[in-house]
Amino acid sequence: MSGTDAVMRRVFAVREREAMDAATEAALAGLAARVRELTEAVVHTAVDPAEAAAVAAEVAALAARLNAARRAEPPIARIGGNGLVRQLANPVSGALNPVAPPVEIEFTPDGGVRTAFTLNGVYEGPPSFVHGGVSAMVLDQLLGAAAAANGTPGMTATLELRYRRPTPWGVPLTATAKVSRAEGRKTWADAVIAGPDGRTTVEATAMFIMPVGAHGDGGSSGDVADGDAPRG
Numbered sequence: 001m002s003g004t005d006a007v008m009r010r011v012f013a014v015r016e017r018e019a020m021d022a023a024t025e026a027a028l029a030g031l032a033a034r035v036r037e038l039t040e041a042v043v044h045t046a047v048d049p050a051e052a053a054a055v056a057a058e059v060a061a062l063a064a065r066l067n068a069a070r071r072a073e074p075p076i077a078r079i080g081g082n083g084l085v086r087q088l089a090n091p092v093s094g095a096l097n098p099v100a101p102p103v104e105i106e107f108t109p110d111g112g113v114r115t116a117f118t119l120n121g122v123y124e125g126p127p128s129f130v131h132g133g134v135s136a137m138v139l140d141q142l143l144g145a146a147a148a149a150n151g152t153p154g155m156t157a158t159l160e161l162r163y164r165r166p167t168p169w170g171v172p173l174t175a176t177a178k179v180s181r182a183e184g185r186k187t188w189a190d191a192v193i194a195g196p197d198g199r200t201t202v203e204a205t206a207m208f209i210m211p212v213g214a215h216g217d218g219g220s221s222g223d224v225a226d227g228d229a230p231r232g
């Protein structure tokens with residue numbers, strides 16, 4: 001079990017959450033992908049009011065079908081190939097969450113993380129550009145993944161954004177993040193988003209703090225023992 005997984009289980013008691021089999025996960029990922037298309041269609045549609053109302057009634061019926069069998073909480077996690085917890089319904093990277101673009105994060109040989117992604121018009125802020133809060137959300141997730149990849153996961157304590165240029169939607173973007181320093185329970189990381197021309201559009205710096213409950217002794221960040229039981 002990875003250090004992040006152990007922390008998740010201790011701090012957030014995820015052990016109680018129901019595991020999901022691969023067939024269910026695949027079916028729900030397919031459902032989420034169709035709902036993403038639906039959301040994009042809703043944002044861009046130019047149908048007349050009667051047609052919009054008719055579709056709304058059909059969508060309400062679909063929601064009722066899904067609510068016929070509900071989990072009390074979102075599905076949490078499987079352990080990914082990299083040993084880290086994969087949050088299936090995470091709003092940035094979760095394949096099962098229609099709100100997530102989704103952004104797929106890869107771990108790089110230099111110990112950092114990267115992603116290549118495209119945001120559609122659903123995420124528009126200023127006309128033709130990505131909403132600044134959406135960029136912040138993507139970067140928070142990426143920075144958090146960098147902290148986890150470093151073996152020092154934590155809760156975001158500070159997140160500083162520098163919006164250098166507008167970030168266009170509908171074109172391929174890349175983003176990278178890497179830890180710069182880890183000290184006690186604190187970890188600092190830097191990240192950037194770049195446009196298709198490779199120029200930086202947003203820079204971010206974050207500091208993550210491992211919650212006290214994640215530790216046996218409240219001491220340094222290196223003591224996340226694998227497989228330990230969740231604490232109070």
Ligand SMILES: CCCCC/C=C\C/C=C\C/C=C\C/C=C\CCCC(=O)SCCNC(=O)CCNC(=O)[C@H](O)C(C)(C)COP(=O)(O)OP(=O)(O)OC[C@H]1O[C@@H](n2cnc3c(N)ncnc32)[C@H](O)[C@@H]1OP(=O)(O)O
Pocket residue numbers: 004007008011084085086087140141142143144145146148153154155156157158209210211212214
């Ligand atoms: C360990 C949890 C891991 C969670 C990770 C989640 C998923 C992992 C899965 C896969 C990994 C992949 C990706 C990562 C995923 C997600 C990234 C997004 C993460 C988030 O989206 S997360 C939600 C937003 N985030 C919050 O919701 C935090 C709310 N907050 C708190 O939960 C507490 O506030 C906490 C824990 C931050 C600190 O609480 P605490 O009690 O441990 O702190 P305490 O008072 O002991 O201070 C100790 C020293 O930190 C300094 N300090 C404290 N707080 C500070 C602050 N905000 N700014 C600057 N300095 C601060 C003090 O000044 C002192 O400094 P000094 O020692 O130098 O005196």
